[in-house]
Each structure stands twice: as structure tokens, then as C-alpha cells.
Amino acid sequence: MKLNIAVLPGDGIGPEVTAQAVKVLKAVAMEFDHLFTFQYGLIGASAIEKHNTPLPEETLSICKNADAILFGAIGTTAYDIDPNAKMRPEQGLLQLRKALDLYANIRPVVAYEELLNKSSLKKNKVKDTNLIIYRELTGGIYFGEKKLSEDGNEASDSCTYTRKEIERITHPAFKAAQARSKKVTLVDKANVLESSRLWRRVVQEIAPQYPDVTLNYMFIDNAANELIINPKQFDVILTENMFGDILSEEAGVIVGSIGLLASASLGDKHAMFEPVHGSYSPATNKGIANPIASILSAAMMLDHLGLDEEATRVRDGVGKSLKLHITTPDLNTKYDNISTTKVGDFIEDF
Amino acid sequence: MKLNIAVLPGDGIGPEVTAQAVKVLKAVAMEFDHLFTFQYGLIGASAIEKHNTPLPEETLSICKNADAILFGAIGTTAYDIDPNAKMRPEQGLLQLRKALDLYANIRPVVAYEELLNKSSLKKNKVKDTNLIIYRELTGGIYFGEKKLSEDGNEASDSCTYTRKEIERITHPAFKAAQARSKKVTLVDKANVLESSRLWRRVVQEIAPQYPDVTLNYMFIDNAANELIINPKQFDVILTENMFGDILSEEAGVIVGSIGLLASASLGDKHAMFEPVHGSYSPATNKGIANPIASILSAAMMLDHLGLDEEATRVRDGVGKSLKLHITTPDLNTKYDNISTTKVGDFIEDF
Numbered sequence: 283m284k285l286n287i288a289v290l291p292g293d294g295i296g297p298e299v300t301a302q303a304v305k306v307l308k309a310v311a312m313e314f315d316h317l318f319t320f321q322y323g324l325i326g327a328s329a330i331e332k333h334n335t336p337l338p339e340e341t342l343s344i345c346k347n348a349d350a351i352l353f354g355a356i357g358t359t360a361y362d363i364d365p366n367a368k369m370r371p372e373q374g375l376l377q378l379r380k381a382l383d384l385y386a387n388i389r390p391v392v393a394y395e396e397l398l399n400k401s402s403l404k405k406n407k408v409k410d411t412n413l414i415i416y417r418e419l420t421g422g423i424y425f426g427e428k429k430l431s432e433d434g435n436e437a438s439d440s441c442t443y444t445r446k447e448i449e450r451i452t453h454p455a456f457k458a459a460q461a462r463s464k465k466v467t468l469v470d471k472a473n474v475l476e477s478s479r480l481w482r483r484v485v486q487e488i489a490p491q492y493p494d495v496t497l498n499y500m501f502i503d504n505a506a507n508e509l510i511i512n513p514k515q516f517d518v519i520l521t522e523n524m525f526g527d528i529l530s531e532e533a534g535v536i537v538g539s540i541g542l543l544a545s546a547s548l549g550d551k552h553a554m555f556e557p558v559h560g561s562y563s564p565a566t567n568k569g570i571a572n573p574i575a576s577i578l579s580a581a582m583m584l585d586h587l588g589l590d591e592e593a594t595r596v597r598d599g600v601g602k603s604l605k606l607h608i609t610t611p612d613l614n615t616k617y618d619n620i621s622t623t624k625v626g627d628f629i630e631d632f
Numbered sequence: 633m634k635l636n637i638a639v640l641p642g643d644g645i646g647p648e649v650t651a652q653a654v655k656v657l658k659a660v661a662m663e664f665d666h667l668f669t670f671q672y673g674l675i676g677a678s679a680i681e682k683h684n685t686p687l688p689e690e691t692l693s694i695c696k697n698a699d700a701i702l703f704g705a706i707g708t709t710a711y712d713i714d715p716n717a718k719m720r721p722e723q724g725l726l727q728l729r730k731a732l733d734l735y736a737n738i739r740p741v742v743a744y745e746e747l748l749n750k751s752s753l754k755k756n757k758v759k760d761t762n763l764i765i766y767r768e769l770t771g772g773i774y775f776g777e778k779k780l781s782e783d784g785n786e787a788s789d790s791c792t793y794t795r796k797e798i799e800r801i802t803h804p805a806f807k808a809a810q811a812r813s814k815k816v817t818l819v820d821k822a823n824v825l826e827s828s829r830l831w832r833r834v835v836q837e838i839a840p841q842y843p844d845v846t847l848n849y850m851f852i853d854n855a856a857n858e859l860i861i862n863p864k865q866f867d868v869i870l871t872e873n874m875f876g877d878i879l880s881e882e883a884g885v886i887v888g889s890i891g892l893l894a895s896a897s898l899g900d901k902h903a904m905f906e907p908v909h910g911s912y913s914p915a916t917n918k919g920i921a922n923p924i925a926s927i928l929s930a931a932m933m934l935d936h937l938g939l940d941e942e943a944t945r946v947r948d949g950v951g952k953s954l955k956l957h958i959t960t961p962d963l964n965t966k967y968d969n970i971s972t973t974k975v976g977d978f979i980e981d982f
């Protein structure tokens with residue numbers, strides 16, 4: 283198979299973890315006799331530095347012409363703490379999601395047997411957790427109108443959803459549930475938000491089309507609590523953009539490290555794969571960044587492209603690295619000094 | 633001391649837990665020779681049933697004339713799942729917060745030595761946690777403009793903040809930090825939201841007035857993760873309305889039960905005290921609701937009224953009930969059948 287993969291390493295630890303995923307993809311191409319070409323694009327702070335925009339035209343066009351996109355991470359501490367920055371690295375990612383209409387962000391959270399001890403939660407809480415978050419990615423407060431009054435004394439963000447936006451993520455979420463444990467939990471704040479009430483209405487209307495799937499509801503505050511006290515209760519979590527952002531990062535505590543969580547961002551025409559974790563600037567180039575989330579994102583890419591055997595090969599490599607404690611310090615209490623690159627090497631060679 | 637206390641039991645388990653707190657307050661009044669009068673008001677679903685409004689005029693006027701308000705819980709399952717309800721119980725609480733201008737919601741999260749085993753988190757994670765959340769309570773997306781298009785196909789909520797709204801909660805948060813571990817963590821989503829950027833600007837401007845306090849920043853998604861992997865790092869968490877709602881309910885997992893978390897909602901003229909937990913309709917009148925959050929809210933009320941010794945007396949009673957396992961089933965693995973009322977009786981008699 284000939285595939286054209288866009289690679290956007292981004293900022294902070296993005297480049298180093300992405301490099302490991304690319305390495306693994308190259309090994310897979312060799313082993314299974316594919317031809318993968320990789321085209322690199324700048325995005326985020328590094329793009330601002332070079333091109334004075336967080337999403338250069340060239341990057342966008344590389345992505346538009348690719349079969350799939352591998353994304354690293356975005357943002358730097360300097361921008362993070364500065365509320366007055368004229369341009370923001372994250373805008374690059376948000377614009378890209380919008381431009382490619384990547385409306386479905388899919389984030390699996392699976393407890394690894396080998397890592398039950400690594401979680402902040404007690405073992406019995408974590409064991410057997412296997413949930414997946416369907417986060418709407420191109421609507422809500424992320425993309426609503428933003429205002430700052432002229433005197434700078436008032437600021438606002440609007441959270442808007444349309445029926446269509448809700449429908450097109452609800453169907454894949456229910457379909458996923460059909461192939462899993464047949465349960466969808468809609469997370470919203472329908473007791474307060476008009477947009478959440480629209481979500482409930484639309485999802486309630488669609489649910490009968492999937493009679494084998496049970497639908498239940500949870501308010502976001504309650505969900506943030508239940509996700510920790512009983513993560514096993516969840517199968518598919520369906521939610522809007524901001525709540526999905528919060529819940530999926532929170533879910534990192536279940537599996538033991540946010541450095542393990544992969545995601546796919548899918549639209550009707552394009553597909554992007556990215557770790558759930560951020561750019562963690564302070565960890566940049568120290569060799570301590572966990573490449574597994576990026577490598578598992580590459581596995582999700584292979585799945586998406588129909589290369590199931592290849593994806594399994596990558597996941598087996600990750601499983602083995604966890605079993606043998608070939609992991610970065612966030613997960614490793616057995617060996618010192620297993621670096622980002624060493625983990626990548628191990629999974630590449632597996 | 634003569635005090636006039638408004639009591640709004642509300643819905644679900646609200647009445648039964650509030651009854652225990654009132655009982656304890658009466659015992660305190662006896663013991664310390666105070667005259668507490670209690671005036672009851674309807675709010676929420678029960679008010680809708682009787683008066684066709686979630687916040688009757690009479691309730692509001694009882695509250696306005698009270699020295700302090702004790703609030704129970706609001707909402708019922710029927711309303712919770714119905715996105716089309718014409719009137720919503722929660723509106724009663726939101727209107728009350730707004731009418732009394734209760735802008736500062738203060739939620740302490742303290743790990744009890746006796747309960748370290750009850751948390752979903754590992755003991756070493758929980759131990760020594762002592763944080764307090766300052767949640768802005770009368771602004772943000774809760775109170776912004778809400779719209780539903782005529783055809784019902786588009787809905788929106790606006791999240792607005794003014795400099796003044798941010799300032800008036802920031803000062804008490806920094807003052808609280810000065811009397812504690814001298815650390816404020818501002819939680820926002822300044823990489824995406826204009827309103828969050830205003831928060832950062834205003835808080836950055838105010839911080840130098842409290843040179844002994846360290847200010848740091850965290851994005852809400854990251855905070856939802858850090859609250860679990862390292863709750864000890866926090867002292868005062870300062871945040872806007874929605875993020876505070878989410879983080880404070882999530883924090884329930886640290887202490888072992890959301891049934892332990894109390895809160896104060898303070899304005900310049902009025903003060904209300906309420907459990908962080910909700911109305912949990914399915915548990916209503918089963919005798920299993922934990923009254924401690926309500927009783928500790930009463931203790932916060934006593935503190936606020938300057939009755940420190942009395943507040944300590946109540947907290948000691950709670951401490952003792954935890955030590956002796958005189959607790960409801962959410963916390964009790966030792967004895968069966970310790971009911972809401974029995975816990976109240978024990979703390980009353982202590």
C-alpha cells in the first residue's frame with residue numbers, strides 16, 4: 283500500500299514523541315511491504331516563529347493532500363502564561379481541526395493489566411476499565427464568537443451547537459457502542475445550559491435507531507466524580523468539546539499516565555491522530571517524554587486505514603514494552619534511564 | 633446571640649440531610665445559650681409543585697431577612713432527564729445566588745485521617761490533602777445569555793466575565809491563601825477562551841498586592857488530571873463558575889465521599905451554606921443519605937457568624953462520628969444500618 287502521511291510534530295515534546303511514532307510506522311512499512319511517505323509541516327509556536335502564523339498555508343495543504351495526519355503537541359510555557367499574546371500556538375491546531383472538519387475526537391481509555399499499580403486509583407477501581415470518549419471537536423465554546431470590550435473590562439465566549447453538529451457525532455458514538463458493550467453515556471450540563479438541552483433532545487431522538495444500545499445521562503460535574511469512583515461503569519462517553527477535553531485528560535489518571543492516551547480526530551474527508559497529552563515544554567529534549575501515546579495514535583491511524591494486522595503489531599509492541607518495563611520514568615519504577623528514544627527503538631524492533 | 637436562620641431543604645435528599653444540620657444547630661444553641669430561630673422556605677421542584685415557580689417571593693424574602701441561609705439540594709430525576717421542561721428546579725438556586733449576589737463559593741477539601749482508606753485514590757495520594765476551592769458563583773456561562781433558535785435547531789450559551797466580577801472573588805482567595813499555605817492556583821482555559829484570558833490578566837494584576845502568596849496557572853483539563861494524581865500540591869484553587877462546579881465535585885473522590893463536602897456561598901450582604909452534593913432523588917427517604925456535608929455546612933455558617941467555639945464543637949462531633957464509624961453506608965464498612973438520622977443524633981449529642 284502506498285500512503286502519504288503528513289507529520290506535524292509541533293511544539294515542546296511533540297517532535298520527540300512523534301519521531302518515535304514515525305520510526306515505528308517506518309518499521310511497519312518495511313515489514314509489511316508498504317510504501318509510506320512522510321511530509322512534514324510546521325504548526326504552533328514553531329510556525330509562528332518562522333512564518334508568523336500558527337498554521338501556515340503550506341502545512342494546511344500538506345494535510346489536505348495526505349491520507350492521514352500524525353500530530354504531536356502544541357503550545358509553550360511562554361505562551362501558556364501570557365494572556366496578552368497576539369497570536370497563540372493552539373490556534374494552529376484549532377484552525378486545522380476546523381479547516382479539515384475533524385468533528386469526531388475519539389479517545390480510548392483501557393486499563394493495562396501491567397500498569398494497574400501505576401494508577402493513582404486503587405487497583406480494583408481501575409481493573410477492567412475499557413471506555414471510549416467521543417468528543418465533539420469542531421463546535422461549542424472553542425469555536426463560538428469571542429469578544430473583548432474595547433476598555434478590556436469585559437470578555438465573553440459563546441458556546442453554540444447546531445442539531446447537525448450533534449447528529450454527526452452521535453451516530454458514530456452509537457455505532458461504536460454497538461460493537462462494544464452497548465452503552466452510551468451522554469455527558470452534559472442540561473440542568474443549566476441551553477446548548478446541553480439541545481444535545482439531550484437530539485441524542486434522545488437518535489437513540490431509538492440503535493435499539494440494542496442503552497442511553498443514559500450524566501451531568502459533567504457528576505461525571506468528573508464517577509469517572510474516578512467507578513470508571514468500569516462507562517462504555518462510550520459522548521460529549522461536547524469542552525467537557526470532552528476535561529474528561530479525557532482526567533481519564534489519564536485511570537491508566538496510570540496521560541502519556542498512554544491516544545486519539546483519532548475524524549471528519550468525513552480527513553483523519554488526524556494525536557496523543558491526548560500536551561506539549562509539556564519543561565520536559566522538552568530531556569528524553570523523559572513517553573512516546574507511547576504518539577505510537578498508539580499511529581496504531582489508530584493504521585486501524586483507520588484498514589491495516590489491522592499492522593495496527594496489532596504496533597499494539598503488541600507497546601504491550602511488550604509495558605510488560606518488560608521498557609518505559610519512560612513516568613511509568614518506570616524498575617529501571618532508570620529508559621529514554622523516549624529507547625522506548626521507540628524497542629517498539630520499532632519488536 | 634439571637635440569630636435568624638433561613639432553611640431551604642429543597643428536593644431529593646435535601647430535606648433529610650438538612651434536618652440533621654438543623655438538629656445539630658439547635659443542640660449548639662442550647663449548649664452555648666443562643667437563640668436560633670429557623671424559618672423554612674420552599675425552593676426547587678417542591679416550590680414548582682406548590683407555587684408554580686422554583687423560587688417563590690416568600691422564600692426570597694425569608695432569605696433576605698435572615699442572618700444566614702442553610703440550603704439542602706435541588707432537582708429531581710424527572711426534571712434531570714427532561715430537556716424540555718418548561719421550568720427547572722435548579723433555576724431556583726441559580727436565581728437565589730444571583731438575587732443575593734453570592735459570588736464567592738468556598739469549598740474546602742480536607743482528607744480525614746480516618747477515611748484515607750475510603751477514597752478511590754491510594755492512601756499516599758490522599759494523605760495530607762488540604763485544599764480549598766474558590767469558585768466564582770454568579771457569572772460565567774451559568775448566567776450568560778441563552779438562546780434557542782425558533783426552529784429549535786441551534787442553541788447557545790454565553791460565558792461572560794467582567795473585571796469587577798473577577799476582582800471581587802480574587803481578593804478573598806488571596807486572603808485565604810495568606811492564612812494558609814500561601815499558594816493560589818488559577819484554573820482556566822486561557823489557551824482557548826477570551827474570558828479565561830481576562831481572568832489571567834486581572835489575577836496577574838492583583839497578585840502583587842499579596843507578595844507573600846505564590847500564583848500559578850493551570851488549564852482546566854490539566855487540573856482535572858492533577859487534582860487526582862497529586863492533590864497535595866494545591867492550596868487555594870481559584871476558578872470560574874463552571875470549572876469550579878466540575879473540580880469541586882471531582883474533589884469528592886479525594887475525601888472518600890462527596891457526602892462530606894461542605895460549602896459556603898458568600899456575598900457582601902448575604903451568606904448561604906450548602907452541601908456540594910446534589911439531590912440524588914433515588915436515595916430519597918431511604919435513610920442512606922450522608923448528613924455530614926450539610927452538618928459541616930452548618931459549621932461553616934457558625935464560623936462565618938463568628939461562633940468559632942461552636943463551629944469547633946460541631947466539627948469535633950463529625951470527627952468523632954467518623955472515628956467511631958457512626959456513618960452512613962457510603963463510608964461504612966464496619967456497621968450496617970447506620971441511618972441519616974442516627975448520624976445526626978450522634979453528632980447532636982456529642
Ligand SMILES: CC(C)[C@H](C(=O)O)[C@@H](O)C(=O)O
Binds near residue numbers: 356357
Ligand atoms: C491544546 C488545546 C487547545 C487542546 C484542546 O483543548 O482541545 C488540547 O487540550 C486537546 O485536548 O487536544
Ligand SMILES: CC(C)[C@H](C(=O)O)[C@@H](O)C(=O)O
Binds near residue numbers: 706
Ligand atoms: C444544581 C446545580 C445547578 C449546581 C451547580 O451546577 O452550580 C450544583 O451542581 C452545585 O454545584 O451547586
